[in-house]
Amino acid sequence: MSENKIESVLREDRVFEPPRSFVEQATFKPDDIQALYDAANSDHEGFWADQAQKHIDWHKPFTQTLDSTDAPFFKWFTDGQLNVSYNCLDRHLDTRGDQTAIIFEADDGEVEHISYRELHARVCRFANALKANGLGKGDRAVIYLPNVPQATIAMLACARIGAIHSVVFGGFSAPSLRDRIDDAEAKMLITADGNYRGGKLIPLKDVADKALSQGCESIDKVIVLKRSGTDVSMQSGRDLWWHDAIDGQAETCEPEWVDAEHPLFILYTSGSTGKPKGIQHSSGGYLLGAIVTCRWVFDLRDDDVFWCTADVGWITGHTYITYGPTACGATQVMFEGVPTYPEPDRFWKMVDTHQVTIFYTAPTAIRALMKHGDEYPQRHALDSLRILGTVGEPINPEAWMWYRQVIGHERCPIVDTWWQTETGGHMITPLPSYSKTKPGSVTHPLPGISAEILDESGKPVTEAGSGGVLVVTKPWPYMLRTIWNDPERYKETYFGMYDAHTYVAGDSAQRDEQGNFRILGRIDDVVNISGHRLGTMEVESALVAHTSVAEAAVVSRPHDVKGEAIVAFVILKTGDGNDELASDLRNWVAEQLGAIAKPEEIRFADGLPKTRSGKIMRRLLRTVARGDEVTQDVSTLENPQILEQLQARGS
Numbered sequence: 001m002s003e004n005k006i007e008s009v010l011r012e013d014r015v016f017e018p019p020r021s022f023v024e025q026a027t028f029k030p031d032d033i034q035a036l037y038d039a040a041n042s043d044h045e046g047f048w049a050d051q052a053q054k055h056i057d058w059h060k061p062f063t064q065t066l067d068s069t070d071a072p073f074f075k076w077f078t079d080g081q082l083n084v085s086y087n088c089l090d091r092h093l094d095t096r097g098d099q100t101a102i103i104f105e106a107d108d109g110e111v112e113h114i115s116y117r118e119l120h121a122r123v124c125r126f127a128n129a130l131k132a133n134g135l136g137k138g139d140r141a142v143i144y145l146p147n148v149p150q151a152t153i154a155m156l157a158c159a160r161i162g163a164i165h166s167v168v169f170g171g172f173s174a175p176s177l178r179d180r181i182d183d184a185e186a187k188m189l190i191t192a193d194g195n196y197r198g199g200k201l202i203p204l205k206d207v208a209d210k211a212l213s214q215g216c217e218s219i220d221k222v223i224v225l226k227r228s229g230t231d232v233s234m235q236s237g238r239d240l241w242w243h244d245a246i247d248g249q250a251e252t253c254e255p256e257w258v259d260a261e262h263p264l265f266i267l268y269t270s271g272s273t274g275k276p277k278g279i280q281h282s283s284g285g286y287l288l289g290a291i292v293t294c295r296w297v298f299d300l301r302d303d304d305v306f307w308c309t310a311d312v313g314w315i316t317g318h319t320y321i322t323y324g325p326t327a328c329g330a331t332q333v334m335f336e337g338v339p340t341y342p343e344p345d346r347f348w349k350m351v352d353t354h355q356v357t358i359f360y361t362a363p364t365a366i367r368a369l370m371k372h373g374d375e376y377p378q379r380h381a382l383d384s385l386r387i388l389g390t391v392g393e394p395i396n397p398e399a400w401m402w403y404r405q406v407i408g409h410e411r412c413p414i415v416d417t418w419w420q421t422e423t424g425g426h427m428i429t430p431l432p433s434y435s436k437t438k439p440g441s442v443t444h445p446l447p448g449i450s451a452e453i454l455d456e457s458g459k460p461v462t463e464a465g466s467g468g469v470l471v472v473t474k475p476w477p478y479m480l481r482t483i484w485n486d487p488e489r490y491k492e493t494y495f496g497m498y499d500a501h502t503y504v505a506g507d508s509a510q511r512d513e514q515g516n517f518r519i520l521g522r523i524d525d526v527v528n529i530s531g532h533r534l535g536t537m538e539v540e541s542a543l544v545a546h547t548s549v550a551e552a553a554v555v556s557r558p559h560d561v562k563g564e565a566i567v568a569f570v571i572l573k574t575g576d577g578n579d580e581l582a583s584d585l586r587n588w589v590a591e592q593l594g595a596i597a598k599p600e601e602i603r604f605a606d607g608l609p610k611t612r613s614g615k616i617m618r619r620l621l622r623t624v625a626r627g628d629e630v631t632q633d634v635s636t637l638e639n640p641q642i643l644e645q646l647q648a649r650g651s
């Protein structure tokens, strides 16, 4: 076999048709979806122009759809003008002012319902407060808040006045916050005294003070939401309370009409090397992506209760909490807490309480909950659900089947949505009434998205089962526009491998016999054993399929003979590992995938090093597996203590 191919040894033959009961009540029927594909395939730009006219209320209509003259710096709808917060709020007031926009459940279980009329008023008041404190069009505000409605309100208030927000997840450390503030040269910081998550206090203002004392010269004002009621220090002249800032402000605020290309936000994401990248998104194109993907992928309609469990600090929370659902006029649940507090049935209990119809979460959460056993979901009816979604990493078939059977009762289509901070919204995903789904497969690109798999020379990989580099060969409206302050890095990172029209996602993928896409992982997450390139995910899936294993992460270390050898970090469901089990697991993988994939070493641990968004930090594990000293930045690590344990066990 060719050296450049990523080989797949994982077989998956289970295929599920969209349930007939689902198709009957879906808004988008298979024919409607097919019509979208036909339109997009016959005229890419015309298709997106139609969608933009249909779904967005433009203040000034656009006449030019796509400007590619300065590729890869693409512009969409460039002479059109709009306001994103107007589209998320004002346009619903006549038709659904009294409808609930947000059902908020706090960590301690307290529930608050916010109508569209109230949300509009609160956004306007806060927008007026921002202006009164010197924030204007094009200025940057960093938002460092918990997952509470005020985070969404702050984002929409920035959008209302044309200010650019940069949300920093509330779990990030002081140096991470400082770096992001400095890179964006933000004028304002919006934070809270603190909040409780899983019953634990998170001292946001203390962390912010530390960040502010180490740099952040650009910050003029800090607005502080009172949330936990803990004592904090307030620097006079700089810091003011949220409730004082909005005191006396009007409940209306004329939206600032901006060009379609005006930056709506920056969101930092970690690169494989160096400092985080400020991913910059547009106003018009981004909003369009948020709307159409909610409509097509979640089939969002008026009687739905939508729940995306992400935090607003991630792109998932931007697109599928703050912007998409509100622009569609939906009712959604927002949750401050964690899935296992006070008990591992919190999600399932909330699904029943709020009668959630569409539930969107991450594989890491599904696996964690699966580990607690079926009795927790079985305590709840879960009969309001009609669609289940996942995002963030490849989902292993075992977890997919559990999600389908134990949560969805085999009634709900699963949409495994592949996308990235950079892509702004869903890219490759099943459509619930249209697609045959398969565990672990993200199936096919959306209408208007031209995803392909290329080999290193740029030729499409057509052979089923062969892997390659996942690319998007035409610009799409909701793609990133640049990296803040670093257009060269944008060009290099995303368009450096082939040409200025071919977006390189950094993932590897393969197709099956039906042409469906399966994501193999980041290009980096590939090991090369005796000239065979294997996706680490395949070995992980095999390990997790063993009855005693809860979670696994696979990396490689150099090997004299094989080039690289596999080291697997394994978390057991119960008990400690021993040599006998290690040997069983090695043989098990060899049986499942072939001798080539047999791990050289199994290391048992209590947990894996993860980022706060739940991604396993494989680069760190690679360092540990090689016995090297850890010199990487570990400030984004959720559970730093696990590192010492992993190192100790290897000796």
Ligand code: WT7
Binding pocket: 269, 315, 316, 390, 391, 392, 393, 394, 395, 416, 417, 418, 419, 420, 421, 422, 442, 505, 506, 507, 519, 521, 522, 613
């Ligand atoms: C990377 C992007 C998009 C919001 C959350 C993560 C991986 C994402 C899937 C999926 C397999 C996936 C990819 C991608 N990824 N969704 N459904 N199946 N892998 O955003 O932090 O920008 O990460 O997450 O590797 O490149 P992000």
